[in-house]
Amino acid sequence: MRVAGKALRLTVFIGDGDTWGREPVWREIVRRARAAGLAGASVFQGVEGYGTHHRGRRRRFLPPSKDLPVAVVIVDAEDSIRGFLPQIDEIVPSGLVTLDPVEVLIHCVADRHDVAH
Numbered sequence: 005m006r007v008a009g010k011a012l013r014l015t016v017f018i019g020d021g022d023t024w025g026r027e028p029v030w031r032e033i034v035r036r037a038r039a040a041g042l043a044g045a046s047v048f049q050g051v052e053g054y055g056t057h058h059r060g061r062r063r064r065f066l067p068p069s070k071d072l073p074v075a076v077v078i079v080d081a082e083d084s085i086r087g088f089l090p091q092i093d094e095i096v097p098s099g100l101v102t103l104d105p106v107e108v109l110i111h112c113v114a115d116r117h118d119v120a121h
Contacts, residue, residue: 012082015108016092018099020049020074027093033076036091043080068103079106 016033024032030047037045052075078085085103092101 008107008109010082010110011079011106012085013102013104014078014080014085014088015094015104016076016096016099017101017104018074018076018096020072021095022099024095028074029097030074032095033078033092036095037078037088040049040084040088040091042078042084042088045076045078048075048077079108 016030018029020028020030022029027035034045034047050073078088080088082105089101
């Protein structure tokens with residue numbers, strides 16, 4: 005089965021040291037995205053980067069760096085993503101939020117039991 009269409013990609017760039025309560029901000033974003041019924045969310049941790057303060061962060065063997073860059077990526081229909089933005093405003097203390105129009109092409113199997121192993 006192939007599903008295709010226009011969508012919006014929300015990417016939130018934060019530091020892995022950013023917290024919401026006792027949890028990492030990235031985890032709270034994913035939790036809220038799931039609760040909002042968004043199609044899915046992925047979290048990617050960078051190995052090096054810098055932000056608005058131009059302080060570089062890099063993964064080191066010993067000790068591990070604090071505040072490595074993290075990107076949370078969510079793709080869904082434009083109205084769903086735009087409706088979710090107030091949640092991002094509430095929980096992201098500082099970071100970069102981007103919105104990009106994307107074309108979605110998904111190849112998936114309708115029923116896993118139909119797949120030959």
